[in-house]
Amino acid sequence: MSNLSEDIRTLGTELGFSMIGFAKAEPLIQEGVQLQDWLVRKYNGTMNWLEKNEKERTNPFLIMPNAKSVIVCAINYHHPETSKCHTIGKISKYAWAEDYHTVIKGKLKELWNLIASRKPDANGFIEVDSGPVMEKAWAQRAGIGWQGKHSILLNQEYGSWFFLGIIITDIELQYNSPVENMCGTCMLCIDACPTNAIVAPYVLNASNCISYFTIEYRGEVDKEVSNKFDNWIFGCDICQNVCPWNQKKAKISNAPEFMPREYSNGVEFEKILSMNEAEFNLLFNNSSIKRRKLEGLQENVKNVYHKKYEKRNL
Numbered sequence: 075m076s077n078l079s080e081d082i083r084t085l086g087t088e089l090g091f092s093m094i095g096f097a098k099a100e101p102l103i104q105e106g107v108q109l110q111d112w113l114v115r116k117y118n119g120t121m122n123w124l125e126k127n128e129k130e131r132t133n134p135f136l137i138m139p140n141a142k143s144v145i146v147c148a149i150n151y152h153h154p155e156t157s158k159c160h161t162i163g164k165i166s167k168y169a170w171a172e173d174y175h176t177v178i179k180g181k182l183k184e185l186w187n188l189i190a191s192r193k194p195d196a197n198g199f200i201e202v203d204s205g206p207v208m209e210k211a212w213a214q215r216a217g218i219g220w221q222g223k224h225s226i227l228l229n230q231e232y233g234s235w236f237f238l239g240i241i242i243t244d245i246e247l248q249y250n251s252p253v254e255n256m257c258g259t260c261m262l263c264i265d266a267c268p269t270n271a272i273v274a275p276y277v278l279n280a281s282n283c284i285s286y287f288t289i290e291y292r293g294e295v296d297k298e299v300s301n302k303f304d305n306w307i308f309g310c311d312i313c314q315n316v317c318p319w320n321q322k323k324a325k326i327s328n329a330p331e332f333m334p335r336e337y338s339n340g341v342e343f344e345k346i347l348s349m350n351e352a353e354f355n356l357l358f359n360n361s362s363i364k365r366r367k368l369e370g371l372q373e374n375v376k377n378v379y380h381k382k383y384e385k386r387n388l
Contacts, residue, residue, distance in 0.1 A: 078192070079248040085188045086147055089181050090329050092236060093148040093229070095216030096247040099134045099141035105211045106132035112277070119281030121290055127206035137206070138199050138242050143249070145241040146209070146216040147182060151332040152235035152324045155339055162340030163375055166285065166309025167235065169362040170338035176360065177331045178202045178239040186241060199242040209238040217250030224263035224313040225278040230256065233324035234314050256319070263313035268302040272313065284310035288374045289366060300377040307346070307374040308363050335361070343379045347372055 079096055086094040109132065118124045134141045151168060168174065179202045186198045201207040210227050213219060218238070219229035226234045257275075264272045271282040280286045284306050287295055304312070314320055337357060349357075354368040363371065 078245070081192070082145065082185070082189060082247070086185050089184055090149060090331075091147045091181065091185075092150040092232060093146075093218050095146045095213070095218045095250040097144045097146065097212050097215035098249050099138075099144050099242060101135070102132040102208060102211050105208055109208075115279075117273075117277075117279045117281060119286055119291065120293075121280065121286075130206035131208050134207075134242050138197065138244060140197070140244040141199075141242050142244050143242075143247040144212045144216065145185075145243060145247070146213045146218055147178070147185070147239045147241070148213065148218050148229075148232075148236045149178065149181070149239075149329055149332075150232045150236045150325060150327040151329065152232065152320075152327050153332070153334050153338070154326070161343055162305065163307030163343055163346060163378065164305045164310075164340050165307065165337060165363065166311050167314075167338075168237070169308055170334040171332040172360050173362045173364075174237045174332075175202050175204060175362075178237055182239045182241055189241075189243075189245070193245055196243060196245045201240045201242070203238070207240050207242070209240055212240060213238050214252055215250075217253050220253055220255040220257070221276055222263065222317065222319075223257050223261065223275040224267075224272055224317070225276055226314065228256070228317070228319050230319065231325055233317060233320035235320065235324050235327070260318065262316045262318070266312050266316040268304060268312065269299060284312070287377075292370075295377050297377075303378045305340075305378050307341075307371065307378060308366060343375050346375045347379075 083094045109128065113125055130136045134144065151174070153167070153170065179200060182200045182202065186200060189198065190196060203209060210221060213227055214221060219227040222228040222234060228234050229236065264275065269282045269284060271279050273279045284303055288306060288308050288310065349368060351368055358364050
């Protein structure tokens with residue numbers, strides 16, 4: 075059992091994963107209570123899909139009845155930012171390169187094929203941030219990191235700049251222990267959030283988050299709110315940027331799939347506003363940004379650039 079666990083860790087590292095941990099498959103009882111409370115408070119905003127499959131999210135046996143283990147794989151995507159230009163729309167670091175869903179799912183499939191070659195009768199369920207699996211909860215249990223007060227997972231080596239992928243399997247493995255929460259008395263992320271989306275330590279009201287407004291929300295944004303966006307047009311990294319674990323500790327990623335593209339340090343507002351569909355598809359090919367579509371990205375620009383935009387159209 076321990077030999078197989080180490081083999082999986084070695085294979086995953088060879089495929090480019092930065093960290094791999096193992097957790098025992100069991101119902102997420104405490105996390106389920108927290109999720110219910112979060113949904114009752116409507117902190118999910120218009121993200122109604124989070125209200126679906128609630129039981130599956132907290133019970134791996136509803137996904138795989140014979141589940142025994144959850145394999146958690148993490149990959150570092152950190153690269154420093156360089157641009158401070160005030161006429162450039164800022165893009166969250168996670169979207170600087172290829173769409174992580176595609177990259178990680180591909181790596182997990184490769185990993186599972188290697189595992190299955192050693193355990194032909196085994197079953198595996200792969201998930202990358204798109205189905206009823208609480209990745210952060212499993213990552214905590216697998217010793218990958220602890221939940222920061224901004225609700226994002228933190229690790230001493232990589233800060234919060236890493237993606238997660240999950241394999242639920244009926245193979246019994248050697249399990250890791252959760253790591254100690256190292257946030258201490260620090261409140262920097264809470265104090266830095268311009269829209270007060272972090273309503274309490276470890277509790278995010280997503281419906282107030284800049285990332286929610288610029289990625290998920292479809293509708294008009296009040297100017298009093300968009301004035302606080304600080305030029306973020308896709309996602310927001312403010313709470314992560316101020317975190318001491320990210321400022322001093324985070325390693326630079328060596329994953330070729332997550333090398334920053336030309337738009338990584340932002341795109342000129344005017345360029346986005348004058349962009350056509352073909353130009354949008356070319357610039358953001360295979361990027362998470364394509365999910366927002368050209369019209370949505372242009373609306374985001376108008377939200378943060380509205381004063382100059384309105385003058386331009388007088």
